[in-house]
Amino acid sequence: MRLTLAKSDGTYDALNDYMRSAREQLACSAAAVxxxxxxxxxxxxxxxxxxxxGEGRPVGPDSQFHLASVRKTYLGFAISLAIEEGRIGSVDDAVTIYLSDLDAELLRHTTLRHLLTHTHGLKGGGGHTRMFPPGTDWSYNNSGVNLLTRIVENVFGCPLAELMRERVFGPLGFAATGWRKERSEQLLWTDETYAGERGDEANLFASARELAYWGQLHLSLGEAGGRQLFPPSVFQRATAVSSPASLPETLPRNGFFWWVQDRPRAISELGDRLPASSYQSLGLYGCAVLVIPEGNIVAVRMLNQLGGNPPGYDYLDDIRNFGNKVWDCARKAELMR
Known part of the structure; x- marks a missing residue:
């Protein structure tokens, strides 16, 4: 069964067709845009x-998909908010200022900027090892995420999930976004087990609409419903390129976990046709939120890929093509107005 809410003039047919193909190729039971x-x-x-x-609940606007790594953008917001409120002095502060139980020698010269941009060079769970000196290379892993989640709890005095409920989800009326420990009929569950709902695990779920409104909050620089909920600088800081200037030119540029388009790069999740300053986040199961300030556009795609990638599949090609399709359809819509 399928619920379709789409324009009948064919403006977005190419985007819908692309998502149909992605759903089939990645063996997903569901897809949404x-x-x-x-x-x-x-x-x-x-x-x-x-x-x-084959007899499951049809996907619709209230369906909540597992966001996986897209959750990092909520953590990035929390860090930016902490800087805005003076709870954190600077993005260039040493990590050990806020976490005193770490190996000071191993973490020497490692800053919050390095954690936010995957340039910290750390690897490991309970104990860390170093892959490269901070700021000299790029490696995507959750070591920095876990440390920043602890920092958020230390500086705000509450877990990340509680902070987001009180400061964002509640004021925006988000009922279909949150860290979920138990199954419910609204969730596209992934058969994983979670210990809690504090925000320190990868169990954040959201509906397509509320993820799009999360992107819109960034695009509007904190304004929603005619109210300025947060200072614009919270979002400007989070979505600007924050990667160390010394990083080799071939490597990606990140904001506070967002992939940011400064120019097309070999290792980038952003389509080559997307304008500069576009930014995006992608999760393991295929969900993504893309923001294109030049067109005043936010686009979300939702998938629930549980198996491995099929032969010949390149996830970078996939997510870049999604962004390019969004941009092409938006330009077509402008021409048809």
Missing amino acids: CMLQHGKIVHEWYAGEHDFS
Whole structure:
């Protein structure tokens, strides 16, 4: 079964077709797209069911997908908010200022900037090892995420999930976004086990609409419903290139966990046709949120890929093509107005 909320003039057919193909190629039971322009939903499309039984609940606007690494953007916001409120002095502060139980020698010269941009060079869970000196290379892993999550709890005095509920989800009326420990009929569950709902695990779920509105909050620089909920600088800081200037030119540029388009790069999740200053986040199961300030666009795609990648599949090509399709459809829509 499928619920489709889409324009009938064919404006977004190429995007829908691309998502149909991605769903089939990645063996997903479900897919969704939500696209905003100038703060309003201009396109919404849903396909499939919550599970692989063939008799599952149809996907719709209230369906909550597992965001996986997209959750890092919520953590990046929390760090930026902490800087804004003086709880953190600077993005260039040493990590050991805020976490005194770490190996000071190993963490020498490692800053919050390095953690936020995957340039910290750390690897490991309970104990860390060093892969490269901080700021000299780039490696995507969750060591920096885990440390920053601890820092957020230390400086705010509450877990990340509680902070987000009180400062963001509640004021915005987000009922379909949150860290989930237990199954419910709204969730596209991934058969994983979680210890809690504090925000220190990868169990953040959201609907396509609310993930799009999360992107819109960044695009509007903290304004929602005619109210300025946060200072614009919180979002400007989080979505600007923050990678160390000395980083080799071939490596990606990140904001506070966002991938940011300064120019097309070999290792980038952003389509080569997307304008500069576009930014995006992608999660393991295929969910992504893309923000294109030049077009006043936010686009979300949702998937629930549980198996491995098929032969010949390149995830960078996939997510770049998604962004390019969004941009092409948006330009087509402008021409048809």
